[in-house]
Amino acid sequence: MTIGEDWLVLLPSEAQEVIENGHGWGNLTCRLSGPDRAALVVALSNEGSDRVPVVTDPGHFLMSADFHPAGHWYSVTQELVVVEYFLTRQSGSLRFEEFKRIVPRAVEPSPGKWSIAVTYCPESPEIVDGQPLPVWSAWMVSGSVVRPIALDIHNGKELLSALDGYWPIRQLSQTRVLLLGAGSIGGAVAEALASYGVGQIDAVDPDRFLFHNVPRHVLTTARVGMSKVDALAQTIGAKWPECEFVAWPIDLVVNADVVRPLLDAADIVICTVDGVEPRRVANYLARRAGKPIVLACVLGDGRYGEILRIRPLPEVGCLECQRRRLQEAGRIDLETTLDRGYGTGTRHNPMTAVGGDLHLIGQLAAKIAVATLLRRQGELDQTLVDDNLVIALRPAPEYPSPFNATRMLDQTWYPAGRPYDDCPACTPT
CATH class of the missing domain: 3.40.50.720 (NAD(P)-binding Rossmann-like Domain)
Structure with missing residues (x-):
């Protein structure tokens, strides 16, 4: 199975809370569907602790998809947020060495393997007109190349109260x-x-x-x-x-x-x-x-x-x-x-x-x-x-x-x- 730029990572609100209150990094487990090119985070850890499941809709179509334990989340600096902004608009990518320079804890997959990374920046920078950039991003890490992919977060604002x-x-x-x-x-x-x-x-x-x-x-x-x-x-x-x-x-x-x-x-x-x-x-x-x-x-x-x-x-x-x-x-x-x-x-x-x-x-x-x-x-x-x-x-x-x-x-x-x-x-x- 290959993963590319048109993939989507879904992050439940409980996983979001763990990452926001975490210690800087952790492991991810996803349910993943190749035909739908979508991944749902279903478990994560705080640093190297045991992974714990997060609340997801049991009727979600990805809950019957394959497990993919190769993933990580990282707290990052504003530099990566700016880099992601320009890479997304240019359909560009980074070499893994450059990604690791910005995210020192980043883990490179084994040869022939790939992984998903979710990043969070506690303080987002502003680019134009005082508009802050998104603090959350998702990445595909494959071989020596890292590129941004789409991320959608269930943050409780999807209901009518929004x-x-x-x-x-x-x-x-x-x-x-x-x-x-x-x-x-x-x-x-x-x-x-x-x-x-x-x-x-x-x-x-x-x-x-x-x-x-x-x-x-x-x-x-x-x-x-x-x-x-x-x-x-x-x-x-x-x-x-x-x-x-x-x-x-x-x-x-x-x-x-x-x-x-x-x-x-x-x-x-x-x-x-x-x-x-x-x-x-x-x-x-x-x-x-x-x-x-x-x-x-x-x-x-x-x-x-x-x-x-x-x-x-x-x-x-x-x-x-x-x-x-x-x-x-x-x-x-x-x-x-x-x-x-x-x-x-x-x-x-x-x-x-x-x-x-x-x-x-x-x-x-x-x-x-x-x-x-x-x-x-x-x-x-x-x-x-x-x-x-x-x-x-x-x-x-x-x-x-x-x-x-x-x-x-x-x-x-x-x-x-x-x-x-x-x-x-x-x-x-």
């Missing part, structure tokens, strides 16, 4: 979202909410994740057989540990008494269920709880994505009011049973939209919900154009407004109308 100051992470970390529906759109909503920094997501869905769900869902075949909310809890927990994802494998309609306390605790509700009946139940419960709700779905056999934001304001009508207004305007009602009484609707036909379109609508719904939360907290740059959005996925221009786009991804924003006086959801009791 965005603090650039995105309102602290505000969102205190928010709680109730997600009704964990299907194709709901799964995309959950991932997007976690990536925005929402602190807690309560997800309600009674269904299991099945093989026929795979082509459209964010989950993979590894989760088939689990409840959708439990599968999402594992997936979100592994990728976004700063988000608390609480799974509620229950039916919204049957278990409305359980959902009501979740509504009371939520800052906003997102409904992605594809059944008429649970959408109406979600609409009614959110209205009665005085919570804003974002309803997202795909209509017209996947031709249009629709996102309705219904705020708990006297001048904003609920879902039933929005549908009724479209009907009275002689436009269109793509949910043909919404004129039935509360709780008597039927199920949609199975969705015919492709996964990418469903994920797009889910991500937009999450963005609208997050913008609603942040605008309420004074973030003016999160102001929305209007409440309701229709976006063309496979446009059918023969449809009436607002579903009459002529080009793919055309967007129609329109305001939510006033409530009807006889609406059972909007009328105070």
Whole structure:
């Protein structure tokens, strides 16, 4: 196996701490993959002591790679940092004798062998404009030649907290979202909410994740057989540990008494269920709880994505009011049973939209919900154009407004109308 300039060394944060607090040098052991040209430090020593393992993700792909015990780490002076800066930009190398002059403890590999070196400089020099150079470097030591290679450090700043100051992470970390529906759109909503920094997501869905769900869902075949909310809890927990994802494998309609306390605790509700009946139940419960709700779905056999934001304001009508207004305007009602009484609707036909379109609508719904939360907290740059959005996925221009786009991804924003006086959801009791 050969090692060259395009290799990458991965250094866990625990190894970083050992080196920073060490006595100047030590040995390294790596897991190493030739095809991937990558090495992961899994153990190290302080000077000549026994090597101790460092914490690494057991699921990391390199944990099944070969061991490579030939490596060292060194504390170095600013001279090597400057040398590495110029060598990297010139794709250059050093003779081992010159490297050893700068790093007196450097160990030369046996003839025909090679090793990896990681170096650390406690005080980095500055080159231009007061910008310090990196204090960490990695090197390939082969024969009589030493050249810099790429190094990446897991230093605990890879999570959402790294965005603090650039995105309102602290505000969102205190928010709680109730997600009704964990299907194709709901799964995309959950991932997007976690990536925005929402602190807690309560997800309600009674269904299991099945093989026929795979082509459209964010989950993979590894989760088939689990409840959708439990599968999402594992997936979100592994990728976004700063988000608390609480799974509620229950039916919204049957278990409305359980959902009501979740509504009371939520800052906003997102409904992605594809059944008429649970959408109406979600609409009614959110209205009665005085919570804003974002309803997202795909209509017209996947031709249009629709996102309705219904705020708990006297001048904003609920879902039933929005549908009724479209009907009275002689436009269109793509949910043909919404004129039935509360709780008597039927199920949609199975969705015919492709996964990418469903994920797009889910991500937009999450963005609208997050913008609603942040605008309420004074973030003016999160102001929305209007409440309701229709976006063309496979446009059918023969449809009436607002579903009459002529080009793919055309967007129609329109305001939510006033409530009807006889609406059972909007009328105070």
